Amino acid sequence: MLDDDAARLAVGAARVIIAPMAAQAWAAIKREVVSIFAWDGEERALWVEQQLDATRQDAVNGRLDQSRAVGKWEGLIEDLLRRHPEVGGQLAEIASVHHQESPHSSTYNQGDVTGRQNQLHVGPGGAFSNSGDIHLGDKVDNRKNFNFRLGAGIAILVLLLGGGVGAVVWGPWSSPGADGDDLHTFSDSISHWTPISDAGIPADHSIRSIVCVSADLCWMPGITQNKGGFLGRFADGKFTTVSEVAEAPPMSVACRMPTDCWGGAPTARNAAWHYDGKTWQLAQGTDNGIELSRLEFFRCDTTAACVATEDDESCKGAVTWDGTSWQRLPEHDWSGGAQCSPHCPEVTSCDFFGADTGSHNPSDWRLRNGTWNKYADDPAGITLSDAIRSTCWSPGECMTLYTKATGPSAKPDRVVFAIDSRGFKKIAGLNEGFPEDFYAFGLTCASASNCFVFGATADNGSDPRGAMWHWDGHSWQTVQLPAETNFVYEVSCVDDMCLALTSTNTGVVLLRGTADA
Numbered sequence: 001m002l003d004d005d006a007a008r009l010a011v012g013a014a015r016v017i018i019a020p021m022a023a024q025a026w027a028a029i030k031r032e033v034v035s036i037f038a039w040d041g042e043e044r045a046l047w048v049e050q051q052l053d054a055t056r057q058d059a060v061n062g063r064l065d066q067s068r069a070v071g072k073w074e075g076l077i078e079d080l081l082r083r084h085p086e087v088g089g090q091l092a093e094i095a096s097v098h099h100q101e102s103p104h105s106s107t108y109n110q111g112d113v114t115g116r117q118n119q120l121h122v123g124p125g126g127a128f129s130n131s132g133d134i135h136l137g138d139k140v141d142n143r144k145n146f147n148f149r150l151g152a153g154i155a156i157l158v159l160l161l162g163g164g165v166g167a168v169v170w171g172p173w174s175s176p177g178a179d180g181d182d183l184h185t186f187s188d189s190i191s192h193w194t195p196i197s198d199a200g201i202p203a204d205h206s207i208r209s210i211v212c213v214s215a216d217l218c219w220m221p222g223i224t225q226n227k228g229g230f231l232g233r234f235a236d237g238k239f240t241t242v243s244e245v246a247e248a249p250p251m252s253v254a255c256r257m258p259t260d261c262w263g264g265a266p267t268a269r270n271a272a273w274h275y276d277g278k279t280w281q282l283a284q285g286t287d288n289g290i291e292l293s294r295l296e297f298f299r300c301d302t303t304a305a306c307v308a309t310e311d312d313e314s315c316k317g318a319v320t321w322d323g324t325s326w327q328r329l330p331e332h333d334w335s336g337g338a339q340c341s342p343h344c345p346e347v348t349s350c351d352f353f354g355a356d357t358g359s360h361n362p363s364d365w366r367l368r369n370g371t372w373n374k375y376a377d378d379p380a381g382i383t384l385s386d387a388i389r390s391t392c393w394s395p396g397e398c399m400t401l402y403t404k405a406t407g408p409s410a411k412p413d414r415v416v417f418a419i420d421s422r423g424f425k426k427i428a429g430l431n432e433g434f435p436e437d438f439y440a441f442g443l444t445c446a447s448a449s450n451c452f453v454f455g456a457t458a459d460n461g462s463d464p465r466g467a468m469w470h471w472d473g474h475s476w477q478t479v480q481l482p483a484e485t486n487f488v489y490e491v492s493c494v495d496d497m498c499l500a501l502t503s504t505n506t507g508v509v510l511l512r513g514t515a516d517a
Contacts, residue, residue: 006081006088013091014073018055026056036091037076039084046296048076186493188450188472189515193481193500196510200239205230207508208251210501212492213258218499221250221263231263231280234499234510245273245280254298256306260323264296264308272296272308287326290319295326299342301392307344315354315365320347332365332372341390341400349395351419364419366396391445396420399451401443416440418448433476435459438467444491449473454488454500466502481511 016029030052038045055069081088201207204225212218220232220239229249231242242249248271250263259277270293272283283292291310300306300321308326310317318329327347344350350367364375390400398419418425437457445451451471456464466485469476481488481502490501491513498513 006085007078009088009091010074010077010081011070013077014070017052017073018059018069030056032090036087037080039087040080051076185495186446186450186498187496187515188446188470190493190496190498190513191470191479192516193468193479193498193511193513195482196237196512199234199237199510201232201508201510202239203507205232207232207501209253210234210490210492210499211253211255211261212494212497212499213255213261215495215497217258218492219253219255219261219263221253223251229265242280247271248273248282252296252298254300254306256300256321256323257303262295262298262300262306262308262321264298270294288328290326290328292326295319299344301343302345302394305344305347307342307350309342315342315352318342318344318350318352320344320350322347329367330370330372343390343392343398345392345395345397351390351392351396351398353390353398353400368395389442389444391443391451392419393445393447397448399443399445399448401440401453416443416453429475430471434469441487441489442491444493445471446493452479452491452493452498454491456487468500482509485509485511 013033017033030049033052034045034049037048055073077091081091202224205222206224207220207222209222210218210220216235218234220234221229222232223229229251231245231249231253233240233242245263248265250265250271250273253261253263255261255275259275261275262283263273263275263280265271265273272293272295273280274283275281283295285292294310295308296310298306298308304322306321308319308321309315310319315332319326320329329344329348329350341353342350343353344367348367348370352365352367354363354365366373366375390398392398396419400417400419402417416430418427418430435457437459439455439457440453441455443451443453449472452468453471453476454466454468457467458464464486466481466488468479468481468488468491470479471477482504484504485502486505487503488500489503492499493513496515500511500513502509502511
């Protein structure tokens with residue numbers, strides 16, 4: 001539950017968002033709101049921008065239902081504040097600064113902001129502040145200065161970008177991994193992790209995900225310090241930038257096969273890319289009535305299919321790819337549903353994971369034989385807000401990681417579920433063996449007995465330590481990482497090799513995982 005100050009803040013900011021105002025003032029508000037929601041990732045920020053545009057258009061055309069609009073934005077802001085309370089200060093500034101610019105300022109009285117929460121921001125020379133300046137290299141009480149449960153990945157982004165070195169951002173739409181012939185098959189004996197020296201990643205390049213398609217080729221999309229995008233190619237131990245996508249670099253990449261990859265560019269509207277094994281080319285025209293340039297947020301779980309959505313981070317407008325053509329999935333009413341994580345191991349068999357907005361129980365919407373059916377569960381009283389990472393290797397055979405779990409049997413911010421043909425499956429040991437202070441950032445699996453879960457620990461408020469565990473079908477085994485590893489953000493595996501995106505006190509480090517030392 002949010003405290004009274006935070007609840008009032010959500011109402012106040014929501015009223016500002018829907019208030020009629022001059023175009024210039026609205027543009028300023030939109031920029032600020034989008035930047036705040038970017039704490040949930042670039043894709044989430046794009047989705048919010050689209051929702052803001054729709055709200056603005058309804059207001060201009062006189063179609064805005066103010067009560068519903070306030071309720072919608074209040075809910076979105078409250079959800080953001082639960083995960084990232086440190087953005088409260090920025091939201092308070094929106095409610096207060098722009099309050100005076102609205103010709104209907106009296107409507108804000110009910111939503112006056114009476115308190116502000118701490119705000120994490122970049123200071124001079126790479127410092128960041130949260131009620132006190134902390135500089136790169138200083139010893140940090142991370143329990144106080146990072147909200148580990150809600151914003152550790154973003155906090156390290158601020159730290160590393162400010163310090164002039166590469167950084168990382170993870171997001172629910174990054175591909176969980178790819179491989180050479182079968183995109184989700186990798187060895188279950190990968191246990192040795194060593195740093196890759198002199199990878200050649202420019203200091204101002206911030207990698208947001210890794211997708212490996214073979215043992216010697218991985219794609220790395222990201223952004224630069226000046227907010228420009230790039231697509232990196234990591235081959236033979238060296239990083240280079242793909243020049244042919246420079247006009248609108250994809251922010252996420254997914255591959256069905258090494259010769260069939262897709263990239264979405266949410267920072268550049270109407271730009272999707274396809275890789276045929278030789279070059280990246282803009283996807284243009286239509287396919288079965290689907291406008292290819294509008295496709296974004298690609299995910300490929302198997303060699304049989306990929307799934308994408310159209311201009312939206314929600315489940316709406318979902319389409320699947322079989323390697324030859326795109327086809328639209330049967331329509332479904334997603335109103336009231338939570339942000340979803342789509343998986344389609346086959347072109348007509350899909351699992352869309354999320355959580356009910358009312359009960360917050362985990363949900364799995366399944367498409368089988370042209371019909372959507374819902375599988376939901378409330379295991380041991382656990383409630384959730386969304387699934388951050390899921391992997392499916394065949395229809396109805398998946399693992400999904402929820403990182404915002406509460407309830408009597410939930411560990412801090414993390415619970416893992418196995419999925420089978422009957423729905424959510426309770427497996428002994430699947431949520432045991434982790435320390436209380438483990439904060440999970442992601443999960444990747446090749447099968448029900450071969451998974452990695454990764455993130456960071458912070459024992460008794462100490463500095464973060466990168467952490468990873470391997471699931472063998474019975475229990476989680478600790479993976480030994482270099483002692484200097486602070487965070488593990490992304491892991492992509494193929495055949496007998498994995499690549500992990502990690503950070504240390506000095507910057508980003510790529511770790512190579514192999515079966516042999």
